[in-house]
Amino acid sequence: MIIAKRVLNTLTELWPVLETLMKRFKMGDFSIKEVQSIIKQHFPHYSGAQIYKETNRLLSQDILVPLAKSSQLEINRAVSDFAAYLLQDESLGVAAEIHVLVEDLERLSTKLSKAVSDDDYADISRYTRIMDERVRKIVKLYKHNENAIYNLVEQAKANGSSMSLSKRYKAVIEAFDEYIEPMLEMLDISGAFQICFDAIELGLTEHLLHLKQSGRDTNTIRMLEQLRTRILDMHHIGRESLRQSADILMPLREELRQNTLVTRQAAKVLGLIRKRGLDNVMSAHQPFFASEPMHHQLGSNAQLVAYMAGLSEFEEHDFEMPDASAAEPYRAPNIPSFRDVRALFKPAKGNSKARRQQLIDVLDTHYPELESDELLYLYQKLINDPSLTLSQSEQLETKTIAGKRFALYPFIDASDATTTKSSEEL
Amino acid sequence: MTTIDLTQLTQLHYINKKLVSGYHISEQDNLAWQELDQQQAQYAALFSALGHTLVHDARGFFHFATDEGTANMGKISRAIALFIYTLIEHYANQGQDPMRALFDKDVDLELCQELVLHNKVLYDQLEIFSGTDLRKDVLMRMVRLGMAKAKDKESVFRLLAPIHRYLDALLEVNEDALESAEEL
Numbered sequence: 352m353i354i355a356k357r358v359l360n361t362l363t364e365l366w367p368v369l370e371t372l373m374k375r376f377k378m379g380d381f382s383i384k385e386v387q388s389i390i391k392q393h394f395p396h397y398s399g400a401q402i403y404k405e406t407n408r409l410l411s412q413d414i415l416v417p418l419a420k421s422s423q424l425e426i427n428r429a430v431s432d433f434a435a436y437l438l439q440d441e442s443l444g445v446a447a448e449i450h451v452l453v454e455d456l457e458r459l460s461t462k463l464s465k466a467v468s469d470d471d472y473a474d475i476s477r478y479t480r481i482m483d484e485r486v487r488k489i490v491k492l493y494k495h496n497e498n499a500i501y502n503l504v505e506q507a508k509a510n511g512s513s514m515s516l517s518k519r520y521k522a523v524i525e526a527f528d529e530y531i532e533p534m535l536e537m538l539d540i541s542g543a544f545q546i547c548f549d550a551i552e553l554g555l556t557e558h559l560l561h562l563k564q565s566g567r568d569t570n571t572i573r574m575l576e577q578l579r580t581r582i583l584d585m586h587h588i589g590r591e592s593l594r595q596s597a598d599i600l601m602p603l604r605e606e607l608r609q610n611t612l613v614t615r616q617a618a619k620v621l622g623l624i625r626k627r628g629l630d631n632v633m634s635a636h637q638p639f640f641a642s643e644p645m646h647h648q649l650g651s652n653a654q655l656v657a658y659m660a661g662l663s664e665f666e667e668h669d670f671e672m673p674d675a676s677a678a679e680p681y682r683a684p685n686i687p688s689f690r691d692v693r694a695l696f697k698p699a700k701g702n703s704k705a706r707r708q709q710l711i712d713v714l715d716t717h718y719p720e721l722e723s724d725e726l727l728y729l730y731q732k733l734i735n736d737p738s739l740t741l742s743q744s745e746q747l748e749t750k751t752i753a754g755k756r757f758a759l760y761p762f763i764d765a766s767d768a769t770t771t772k773s774s775e776e777l
Numbered sequence: 778m779t780t781i782d783l784t785q786l787t788q789l790h791y792i793n794k795k796l797v798s799g800y801h802i803s804e805q806d807n808l809a810w811q812e813l814d815q816q817q818a819q820y821a822a823l824f825s826a827l828g829h830t831l832v833h834d835a836r837g838f839f840h841f842a843t844d845e846g847t848a849n850m851g852k853i854s855r856a857i858a859l860f861i862y863t864l865i866e867h868y869a870n871q872g873q874d875p876m877r878a879l880f881d882k883d884v885d886l887e888l889c890q891e892l893v894l895h896n897k898v899l900y901d902q903l904e905i906f907s908g909t910d911l912r913k914d915v916l917m918r919m920v921r922l923g924m925a926k927a928k929d930k931e932s933v934f935r936l937l938a939p940i941h942r943y944l945d946a947l948l949e950v951n952e953d954a955l956e957s958a959e960e961l
Binding site: 508598599612613614616617618619620621623624625628629630632633634636637638639640641 | 796797798799801829840841843850851854855858859862863865866869875876895896898899902903922942943944945946947948949950
């Protein structure tokens with residue numbers, strides 16, 4: 352017993368091997384040695400024992416089956432059909448194939464009518480099921496052939512220029528003669544197919560009506576309804592698919608196509624895009640443009656990489672502590688203590704000489720060694736001192752203190768003075 | 778060392794604005810084209826100092842070289858590629874010389890419709906389902922990038938020289954290279 356999931360796992364894991372087998376041998380046979388060498392090629396790190404194990408797995412799960420009376424192998428038909436469908440690598444069938452199926456459908460529909468008239472419900476559902484299967488198969492063939500035609504056309508368009516035109520398009524012309532034309536004839540509005548399908552459909556509708564009136568077996572009715580829909584749909588799909596196929600084959604058959612390098616390459620690339628997806632094919636080659644958002648984002652990748660590279664090379668500079676011996680020793684400002692300064696102005700007996708003098712002059716004469724800003728600092732502290740009585744002159748005067756000139760309205764010590772605002776004692 | 782005299786670069790504002798947004802300046806942009814052509818060295822020096830590379834393509838257009846784009850720009854670029862390749866295919870099927878027809882023939886809504894219809898599988902990948910979609914998503918963008926110009930109230934388009942970039946890309950795609958890239 353082969354477990355489906357196990358087979359699927361094997362298919363996924365060894366898909367590249369199967370793909371290569373499909374491509375290299377098409378539908379032909381191959382030896383076990385060739386399978387092993389393909390496995391080796393795809394999984395170069397596998398040991399001999401592992402390769403043997405994988406080959407065995409393919410054989411034991413019937414993915415590869417031996418040819419009758421031979422040591423050669425081939426891919427299991429069911430697997431190869433599935434793979435061909437996945438790879439869109441189908442080859443064109445002949446119109447006769449579809450024709451046979453349609454004839455069979457016609458035969459089955461007469462049997463179905465008989466079963467309905469006999470009220471044989473087992474037979475009705477049996478024939479319905481078989482007809483349903485046939486219809487599905489026809490639809491599958493349509494799709495299959497359409498894909499095959501695409502492949503043919505691509506090959507013809509993209510082929511090298513060394514061959515003659517008629518040779519290059521031989522497959523195309525054959526396809527046209529053996530598939531498209533007979534199919535078109537069959538599907539023609541008043542062709543054999545149309546008449547046949549009309550008859551089948553009419554029969555089905557009658558059976559449905561009959562069964563519904565008899566009120567029997569809803570399951571059978573449902574199946575019949577489904578079958579009728581499927582047949583209608585099949586006809587539509589067939590016409591569409593043929594129209595498409597004819598559309599792409601027609602220009603080639605007319606041999607009008609200009610075969611420049613660009614045209615051939617375009618056909619090839621479009622074929623690739625159809626199979627592998629636009630993003631896969633074009634991502635590596637598409638041109639880029641500058642775009643507005645790029646200027647707003649953090650930076651292009653290249654800039655970021657450069658930045659990261661810069662970070663990795665980052666080295667911290669050694670932080671140097673200042674040398675204790677080299678630093679200059681702290682020098683306190685040589686301002687005399689404020690208390691001493693204020694004492695100069697405290698009202699005291701015998702100290703009237705100092706009174707009614709401008710504060711700034713007193714400071715200048717008492718502390719000639721101070722800098723101008725130091726003197727001004729003391730001056731400003733004095734005029735803000737509440738314990739002193741001061742008055743301010745209304746006249747602007749210009750003074751030179753410690754070599755700097757200032758213009759100010761000088762404060763006068765007025766602690767004992769009755770005559771204020773006098774500036775005669777300059 | 779090129780000296781840049783800004784007084785000579787009278788179209789600088791327009792040229793910079795256009796090129797930075799991804800626009801291709803081709804001969805149809807008379808003023809800008811002439812100035813770029815004449816003062817090419819100055820412009821190239823100025824732009825390279827600003828971190829751009831000005832590319833002059835001998836087939837008649839200027840653009841900024843960028844080797845990476847935003848995800849959205851990538852998608853637009855692929856859509857344009859698909860449009861141009863299906864157009865080549867279309868002209869070839871009609872028996873015309875695609876290289877001539879690309880630049881000499883107008884693209885109208887009817888042609889867009891036909892392209893989408895005939896290449897449904899391909900355009901479905903881009904979520905383009907009708908000629909109107911194609912016109913809006915691809916052709917209008919091409920106009921903004923300077924790869925096509927619109928006529929008659931944006932109903933008819935004519936492709937311009939910068940689409941040569943896509944033809945180069947087309948010739949670069951190589952099935953073998955693609956396969957080996959996939960296997961890696």
